Amino acid sequence: MNAFARLISYCRPYWWRIALAALGSLAVGGMDGALAYLVEPVLKRIFSGKDMQIFVFLPLGIMVLYAVRGGCRFMNDYFLRTAGQLAVQDVRNAIYRKNIRLSMGFFNQHPTGSLMSRILNDVGMMQEGMGNVITGLFRDGISAASLLGLIFYRNWELAIISFTVIPLSVFPAQKIGRRIKNLARQGQGKMGDISSILQETFSGIKVIKAFGLESREIERFEETNLELYSFSRRNIKYEAISTPLMESITSIGIAVVIWVGGRSVMKGAMSAPEFFSFITAMLLVYTPVKRLVASYNTLQRAMGAAERVFEVIDQVPQIADAPDAHELGRSKGEVEFRGVSFRYEEENVLNRVSLTANRGEVLALVGPSGGGKTTLVSLISRFYDPTEGAILIDGHDIRQLTLKSLMAQVALVDQETILFNDTIANNIRYGKTDASEEEVQRAAQAAFAHDFISQLPEGYETNIGDRGVRLSGGQRQRICIARAILKDAPILILDEATSALDTESEQMVQAALNNLMANRTTFVIAHRLSTITHADRILVLEKGEIVETGNHDALIARGGTYSRLHALQFGEQPAAE
Template sequence: MSAVNEKAKDAFQRLLAYSRPYWWRIAVAALGSLGVGAMDGALAYLVEPVLRKIFSGKETGIFVLLPIGIIVLYALRGVCRYTNDFFIRSAGQLAVQDVRNDLYQKNMGLSLGYFFHNETGILMSRVISDVAIMQEGVASVITGLFRDGISAVSLLCVIFYRDWKLALISFVVIPLTVIPAQKIGKRIKGLARHGQEKMGDLASILQETYSGIKVVKAFGLETREVERFRRSNEEFYYFIRKNIKYEGLSAPIMEFIISFGVAAVIWVGGSSVMQGTRSASEFFSFITAMVLVFTPVKRLIASYNNLQRSVGAAERVFEVMDEEPEIVDLPGSGDLGRAKGEVEFRDVHFKYDDEYVLQGVNLMARRGEVIALVGPSGGGKTTLVSLITRFYDPTSGSVLLDGVDIRQRTVKSLLEQIALVDQETILFNDTIANNIRYGKIDATDAEVEAAARAAFAHEFILELPEGYETNIGDRGVRLSGGQRQRLCIARAILKNAPILILDEATSALDTESEQMVQQALNNLMHNRTTFVIAHRLSTITHADRIVVLEKGTVAEMGSHQALLENDGLYSRLHGMQFKA
């Protein structure tokens, strides 16, 4: 239990730390809170002398000015309240904006393996939904501490000044509210955390179905997906319903406990008025202050519930921010500069969890060589090239670039040496020019066009409504598969890196497009070390060496002709494809 409390305390402290840069906003809000609290205290304090003068002294002039005084008092109170609300909420928004920026930056810095082990929807939920709950908590807590806290303190001062004995009677029950408040607050925190997890599940379903809507429609599975979403939504409602129940119980329980104090005050104070030991105006002033003070007290309790919900969300956010990336720059890592392009795998083993994907791979790619990787699915081809980019590090063994272990170089400088064209055409909801510029952010329009021409994409780009400034939609949905692939190739051409990785780079192309792009790829591969993953063996007959991977080991290696004559696995795969 203590570990849980420490975790919550740490999350809360870190949450408040994000508010420190905006201390001046909080200070202005505090002044506004001071004004609100002072007005509440002044109102309660002035009730007794005003009533005494009106009804005892028969001073009608004060009676005439009283309505005007009340209007002015509440106008000033309104200005102070607005000042408090505006500056405290804007400070909270800025603080949580920083949290969201840091969280996204942290996500971008985590290793690829992290994203394979966590659903996209859940990660999205933490950045959007959890941070929004944190924002509500920051604003609520700071508002509660200043405005409601100051109001409560000023009114308490009036109460104790008027009659400390009655004050003690009225507030002897306050400590009794702490126990249910804590229990309800902890329950709300746990439910908020589980509720956010279910919100993450909902986001995952949305992300999957929207991105895969073509498959859903093609197989007529709309009803199945709707039912899956309905079940997940019902589970989310289950936690929210409980959260509503406990939040709804909070105020009635507090009011019921407080009512004992109010009843005792009325009984004791009313009796003293009837006995003549206390004036009616004094008692009415005390009752006014007591009733007023319970409002900020109740709001403070509500703020505590919001705090618990916020801390639950903050714990989920800070879990991600505390995640350590698997791939980091080692101490003393240096920049590569422009690499020559010699890549060596030296006794490389790699495993996912407990299953080995690569075992004892030894391979040398000299500068300018084209190395083709072929073999059955699951043989480790994509994993092997992923080690070059340090998406993963070998379990044992090493990958060397120009004779130096790539772990002795910074990840940033390593990735500058590599251009990747993946089998999955990843494009962004942006213009064609900006998608190509992913290869070189500061590229000129002329460089972008040259890369597009080399990828045989220039002609179809000019046919689009706005040419290079045409927005291609989410994941390039407005383009054909071949067009998307050619843009990815143009992006790689623009990067002009010494090492090129082509993972099924022509798999999405029709015959005509493949012929055009293959010519562009042949030009691109000239004088570059190239790793080509291919299932269609007809596309890699020109490779300097073909490496056949089977179950994570190198089964064969050699030229196309030599492997055919060897009558091994490559020859059998080749025969099956051409027979088909």
């Protein structure tokens, strides 16, 4: 009920559509009652009054009645369904907004395919449910109410007899509805698993084909798809049984009414036209009641999906602006770590790290894999908050800064070149959305990307495809560097920016990085030690702690971890400690 109330709250902005639909519903429901009511006088005039003139007007009247009824039904369906669609569109926007603003830790815990499934499949099921349910509640509810009034008006005793069976159907309807809701929720979870498999396989299709594992992935997909079918099969079973069950229960009421009403007609207590009018209304009222039961089942499916959607909408971001957070103008680029520790679940990733990066200084982070290098630089952008200690920029604790002003201080060039299915200009402009064409070109020139961009068919307006697949690795990386140059942030993070490039591309990218690093405080993560020999300081991280610090020559002379790593890469004998 909480999920249903929340869904209804999304309909409030579209109340005027619902009001127009309600008018149409009143007209449709009233006409259903009028049609059943007119059965008695028409039959009386035909059989008792021998009025043959009515046959001239009856067909015309029926056509006019159904034309008006059809127009009202269209108004009801159109405005109710569009209100439902708009409401669910707002829900989809809300869950997307929340997803985008959640912290990195949330995305580490939830597969991409599952999140996509909630926005697409779950919201789609809500969309279908809202359209059907709102339409059913108005149109079928009003139609049932008008016919029910006529039944009691005609003969309240028979009406009570015919509807004593309805309470009998409430319990099984509720029980079936709960089963449908649970199965829908579990089925949507399994649909999320399928979405995850699709996302993984299509993204990693090159690896799958390179290792010849198509059959294995097909088997994995088919197993998950079969599990989805098991939920769908049980869902279908419960939905299929609800209508026959309702019909069986209501048939008891119909049978008793026919027996009691027929005896009343034979005894003269009730006229045949009155009895036929009552039977017509009773049969008509059972139709919207059955549709309401079907709508209830649809509602339960929609609620199962809605609960999964609202789980995400209700997520509280782990990283958010403090109540007293303040803006930070362009910083000097001075970064300080004070006793910073970070723990991921039960694993200690960083242990009381302290360091200071001065304005314009280049700090290189090296060390064995898993030493905490990427985690350390991720804390600067508040992708995560430290478990202990504090990080300061120009003396300000970054937790006391607004996220927007903090992100304005940092530019990131990652080993994974994230580009969007858009033009080259817009990908570069991602660092500064209001940049002019001249600014975009200057950034590209500084990144040594202008020449190859100019040779493309449409230049800067060339669409680079999904993830920039139409460009080489070195070209993609230089586009990312141009994006960072255009952003012009005082703090720069380079995370393995040249690790996946060949020698020629690496030289071009390294030249572009040198332009990018000028006059910026730079944190460089590198496994290729040849790329960081120029660093002002090199920090060696091992098991979450800084075990060595100094420039290249000093660390080589020391003969410690850095010296051993350097010797491994260049085939040298490490210096003795």
